[in-house]
Amino acid sequence: MLPTITVNDEKCKEPTSCRKCLLICPTHVFGLGTDVGPQKFREIDPSHFIVRAVRLDKCSGCMDCVNICPQNAIQVSFNGGDAR
Amino acid sequence: MCDWCEKYGDGYERWYFNPANYARRLYKIRREEAEASGAEANPQAAGGMAFVGSDFLEARERGDTAEVERMKQQLEGAMWLTHFGQVITLEEALKITDIMYPISLITCACRRSMEGLPDEENFTCMGMGAGMYKWERWPDTYRGGVHFLTPDEAKEVLSKLNKRGLVHSIYTFGTPYLAGLCNCDYPDCAAIRTVIDLGIKVLWKGHYVAKIDPELCNGCASCVHRCQFRALSFIPSKNKAYIDQFQCFGCGLCATECDQEAITLVERASLPALANVW
Ligand code: SF4
Ligand code: SF4
Ligand code: SF4
């Protein structure tokens, strides 16, 4: 069963220094990207990094990511049911 | 025969031993294609090094095999033209360091994305060719900087990474231009993960298949943790390691760890049923 996983970018401000969800997920569902793409001659500011659930097929629904996120930024739901 | 050797081998034993596939003139082709495909083609921009979106996973979930197959073929077709890899052995990787220059040690984009790994822990990837001289244009692609290596230094690094258990593979950047020598593992390598979890061939099997000699295997099990492709297991009742040759990617990592020399690498082409299993 595929979950719906959302990450609130407003709450998750600097994922490159937090990365708690990336590391705790037992099946490595999350990935880090940027909302600006590659920038020529410029380092991307940490505020432009975003977390996304990409390996949805491997989410067991354990909710470890939801529970560990210090910003309450992650929601995981199955069957379109209530997000936790 | 391997499609890529057939198309781009030009008489060399493997397509990645053909120096023409590392040539400067091919680098231009890559640039045009990369620019034409836009920022969306960049996994960093899309987020999380995923080759497929949730539409693929949803089609798979509802059992729509026709749609899954269509999307798979479409993606493979696109990747084979632009950016895909093939597994190679340590020996082959070492040989490439004598064909190609420059070679540089860089941080791995996949582990950066999947773990947010700090740069200093992440120097496992190798970039090759003219593009490396322009690394400063893309500070985030080459986060942590670039260490240019002599061929001997490159050999030393590759041997160390092999000891750590990382799989070597060679990647195109605008096929057949070869510019990446990656050292990867499951689950954070996007290519290994995509081929193993989803069966989408962005990483081709290598030219070898591993084989265990049950007479020589003493059951020490030290090879078992080396396989990143779910090909190697252990049979407790016989106290022997076991290799599923149809699943084996021919990386040779198990063989380099076996001090009994119980594992040998056989040419894929010599096995009729496996010769075309890539
Ligand atoms: S619910 Fe569990 S398995 Fe699913 S993404 Fe969160 S940590 Fe990973
Ligand atoms: S745990 Fe929460 S705040 Fe930390 S990186 Fe993940 S989503 Fe962002
Ligand atoms: S390392 Fe060699 S001897 Fe030990 S289990 Fe594997 S094949 Fe057998």
Ligand code: SF4
């Ligand atoms: S069985 Fe050995 S050679 Fe084959 S993929 Fe696994 S580690 Fe590599």
